[in-house]
Amino acid sequence: MAENLTVSLVAADRTVWSGEATMVIARTVEGDVGVLRGHAPMLSLLTDAVVEIAEVDGDVVVAAVDGGFLSVAADRVSILSERAVLASEVDVDQTRAELDEARGLIGSEDEAERRVRRAEARIRAVERAR
Numbered sequence: 001m002a003e004n005l006t007v008s009l010v011a012a013d014r015t016v017w018s019g020e021a022t023m024v025i026a027r028t029v030e031g032d033v034g035v036l037r038g039h040a041p042m043l044s045l046l047t048d049a050v051v052e053i054a055e056v057d058g059d060v061v062v063a064a065v066d067g068g069f070l071s072v073a074a075d076r077v078s079i080l081s082e083r084a085v086l087a088s089e090v091d092v093d094q095t096r097a098e099l100d101e102a103r104g105l106i107g108s109e110d111e112a113e114r115r116v117r118r119a120e121a122r123i124r125a126v127e128r129a130r
Helices: 092-105 112-129
Strands: 005-011 014-028 031-035 042-055 060-073 076-081 084-086
Touching: 005 042, 005 060, 005 084, 014 060, 014 076, 014 084, 031 060, 042 076, 042 112, 060 112, 084 112, 092 112
Parallel strands: 005 076
Antiparallel strands: 005 014, 014 031, 014 042, 042 060, 060 076, 060 084
16 A cells, blocks of 8 residues: 555646645535545545645645545545635635625525635635645
8 A cells, every 4th residue: 555645636727736645635515524545435526615635745735626526546536626726826805806796696696606605615725724
């Protein structure tokens, strides 16, 4: 068995992060899941939330994902999402403006609640990365 996890965080347009890690924490539709070396194989749906990847050197990569899939097999973790951004890439002021706009549309637009969840996830990612 490998010493570490091999992790890939992939969005539709790019590989957001890839490398060795000691742990991955993600929120699935069934709740939060922590993945360590030796984890049982699994495939799960992700919610619009924060993903944390503990790098081998002790740093933690924090990203926001817009749903997607989490796959674990043989100490390989794949996180696939339509959109994923690292906390360092989030423009907090722009995201707060998007959040305010989406909150104002709740009840008048079907997509508004999802826009709120996605904006809140990006802001949480920035807060956790601090």
